[in-house]
Amino acid sequence: GERAAVEAIHLNQHGFAPDAEKRATVVSDSKRALAWRLVDQNGESVAQGETAPFGYSRNAGHSVHIADFSGVAAEGEGYRLAVGSAQSAPFAISTRIYRPLKFDALAFFYHQRSGIEISADLVGAEWARPAAHAPDLATCYGPKDFRGNDWGGCPYTLDVSKGWYDAGDHGKYVVNGGIAVWTLLNYFERAYGRDPARFAFGDGALAVPEAGNGVPDLLDEARWQLDFMLAMQVPDGAALKLPRGDQFDRLDNLSFSEVDASGLVHHKMHDEHWTALPTPPHLDTEKRYLSYPSTAATLNLAAVTAQCARVFRPFDAAYADRCLEAAIKAYDAALRLPDILAYDVLEGGGGAYGDRNLADEFYWAAAELFATTGEARYREDMAALPHYLAAPRGDANATNDIFWNSVQTLGSLTLLAAPDRLEAKQLERLRKAFVKGADAYLAQAAKDGYGVPFDRSYNWGSNGDMANRGIVLAAAYDITGEEKYRQGVVAIMDYLLGRNPLGQSYISGYGENPMKAPHHRFWAKAVDPSLPGPPPGALAGGPNAASAPEEVARRLHDGSCAPQTCYADETEAYSLNEVAINWNAPLFWIAAFLDEGRTS
Ligand code: 9MR
Numbered sequence: 001g002e003r004a005a006v007e008a009i010h011l012n013q014h015g016f017a018p019d020a021e022k023r024a025t026v027v028s029d030s031k032r033a034l035a036w037r038l039v040d041q042n043g044e045s046v047a048q049g050e051t052a053p054f055g056y057s058r059n060a061g062h063s064v065h066i067a068d069f070s071g072v073a074a075e076g077e078g079y080r081l082a083v084g085s086a087q088s089a090p091f092a093i094s095t096r097i098y099r100p101l102k103f104d105a106l107a108f109f110y111h112q113r114s115g116i117e118i119s120a121d122l123v124g125a126e127w128a129r130p131a132a133h134a135p136d137l138a139t140c141y142g143p144k145d146f147r148g149n150d151w152g153g154c155p156y157t158l159d160v161s162k163g164w165y166d167a168g169d170h171g172k173y174v175v176n177g178g179i180a181v182w183t184l185l186n187y188f189e190r191a192y193g194r195d196p197a198r199f200a201f202g203d204g205a206l207a208v209p210e211a212g213n214g215v216p217d218l219l220d221e222a223r224w225q226l227d228f229m230l231a232m233q234v235p236d237g238a239a240l241k242l243p244r245g246d247q248f249d250r251l252d253n254l255s256f257s258e259v260d261a262s263g264l265v266h267h268k269m270h271d272e273h274w275t276a277l278p279t280p281p282h283l284d285t286e287k288r289y290l291s292y293p294s295t296a297a298t299l300n301l302a303a304v305t306a307q308c309a310r311v312f313r314p315f316d317a318a319y320a321d322r323c324l325e326a327a328i329k330a331y332d333a334a335l336r337l338p339d340i341l342a343y344d345v346l347e348g349g350g351g352a353y354g355d356r357n358l359a360d361e362f363y364w365a366a367a368e369l370f371a372t373t374g375e376a377r378y379r380e381d382m383a384a385l386p387h388y389l390a391a392p393r394g395d396a397n398a399t400n401d402i403f404w405n406s407v408q409t410l411g412s413l414t415l416l417a418a419p420d421r422l423e424a425k426q427l428e429r430l431r432k433a434f435v436k437g438a439d440a441y442l443a444q445a446a447k448d449g450y451g452v453p454f455d456r457s458y459n460w461g462s463n464g465d466m467a468n469r470g471i472v473l474a475a476a477y478d479i480t481g482e483e484k485y486r487q488g489v490v491a492i493m494d495y496l497l498g499r500n501p502l503g504q505s506y507i508s509g510y511g512e513n514p515m516k517a518p519h520h521r522f523w524a525k526a527v528d529p530s531l532p533g534p535p536p537g538a539l540a541g542g543p544n545a546a547s548a549p550e551e552v553a554r555r556l557h558d559g560s561c562a563p564q565t566c567y568a569d570e571t572e573a574y575s576l577n578e579v580a581i582n583w584n585a586p587l588f589w590i591a592a593f594l595d596e597g598r599t600s
Pocket of ligand 1 (some may be wrong): 167
């Protein structure tokens with residue numbers, strides 16, 4: 001009979017909004033349709049139907065059927081889908097399904113704060129910790145880098161306190177911090193701009209120490225990071241010896257030129273050596289160093305401080321002025337020194353975040369400055385760049401997908417949200433490009449057994465890449481008003497919450513089988529029971545079929561895993577199971593988007 005033919009049923013283990021498309025993936029080789037039943041928490045059958053055989057799903061590495069129970073809309077908990085003797089995890093149907101997730105995904109950023117006590121009053125005793133890296137004073141690593149290149153270091157110490165720790169480590173990296181804070185501010189611009197009265201993250205709405213200060217709490221959270229980023233700018237008048245041009249073919253023999261480095265931005269600051277896991281941040285005794293400035297970090301700072309100036313203007317004009325001044329100074333510094341690439345100065349202790357192609361950063365910064373100021377010089381600069389009006393293509397190379405070293409789409413999303421800045425013809429071109437890219441994503445969803453708009457390489461942080469596609473689909477929804485694009489975002493959420501070949505919810509605290517053992521130096525309960533596990537709402541990096549630096553990943557890759565299965569919920573698996581600000585930011589964005597119009 002068909003009963004033995006079903007291996008598993010995978011679906012969103014958290015649940016669905018009543019009006020959402022509701023699909024489960026049934027793992028089965030059967031060529032014939034299978035009968036499914038939806039049962040409520042009392043075991044009563046509430047709906048039934050037949051699966052649609054889908055066949056082999058390449059990224060999953062097995063054959064599946066799809067069960068569509070979209071017709072069921074009654075709110076309730078403890079629903080399960082049954083096919084033969086197999087049954088799914090329990091799930092809920094509720095208009096409020098994304099409400100807790102949007103707040104938890106955002107609370108991640110408070111948890112990740114550096115330079116401040118994480119208070120039991122705000123997060124509960126389990127996750128409280130003393131202030132760490134307070135203050136975070138750093139000078140440049142040098143005068144020689146770890147390969148012996150004598151760049152001289154820098155003649156100052158900066159107070160680069162605050163900011164968010166990047167991930168499970170305690171580094172603070174401008175390019176990754178920048179895209180994460182941009183994503184939070186972008187959601188602010190979208191939602192507050194439409195209806196301040198219904199804005200869910202206003203003053204007093206979040207568990208942050210600044211609640212009650214008269215400024216929307218989402219901006220308070222963002223400012224914690226912006227303050228750190230502003231502090232990473234090189235002081236006026238500083239002369240530094242920096243490597244110009246692409247010298248990656250001679251890393252042991254870099255050449256340096258002395259330049260006026262005013263306005264440039266240090267690429268990153270992090271520990272001298274990797275610390276052991278676990279190491280709660282307040283117990284980190286490593287020396288912390290600045291890397292030398294890079295053009296990439298400089299443009300990244302220019303972009304987000306230009307955005308800051310726009311967003312903060314009504315709430316804190318002095319801060320907006322400070323942001324804009326930093327943005328212009330950084331942008332001009334990048335024009336003056338367009339070719340300072342990021343080379344590592346320390347052998348370990350932090351991530352690389354290197355980038356050899358800065359055309360996208362130039363476009364992003366010019367677009368943000370143009371959106372903020374309307375000045376012709378920025379319009380001319382951006383219009384002359386190859387990424388002008390770029391949108392994701394949804395091609396095999398994932399061209400223009402949002403990534404920390406591929407930021408052109410961020411600039412385009414900002415222009416999309418500032419329609420008055422563009423001429424009608426350009427705006428039309430931009431809108432069409434986004435809709436075309438979103439259509440390509442949806443075409444991929446139709447060809448995936450788990451329904452995800454994602455047929456591209458599954459790399460380190462694939463869940464973050466996936467969540468970022470949700471922002472693009474949401475843009476197409478805004479442009480067209482067509483429901484299919486919003487359902488594409490739902491499909492991404494379904495995947496992240498358990499509709500995947502591993503039946504894994506990649507979000508801590510959500511679903512029957514949630515991620516439990518992130519690679520994190522504080523939330524390391526899995527290796528030290530005296531420490532907390534992850535707070536709810538943290539997104540794991542997810543399947544990574546591309547690189548296998550650590551033991552756990554190598555074990556998986558040796559078994560040549562199908563892309564969507566190259567994952568393990570294990571503390572040591574940093575290329576699979578770390579959490580990071582640039583992944584939780586789009587998770588927050590899409591959770592908030594899907595909750596829009598349902599709850600406040
Ligand atoms: O997300 C980053 C990924 O794209 C890179 O391939 C990887 C290796 O350079 O680094 C990832 O970022 C990590 C960073 O280097 C250090 N902090 C943790 C980040 C997430 O794993």
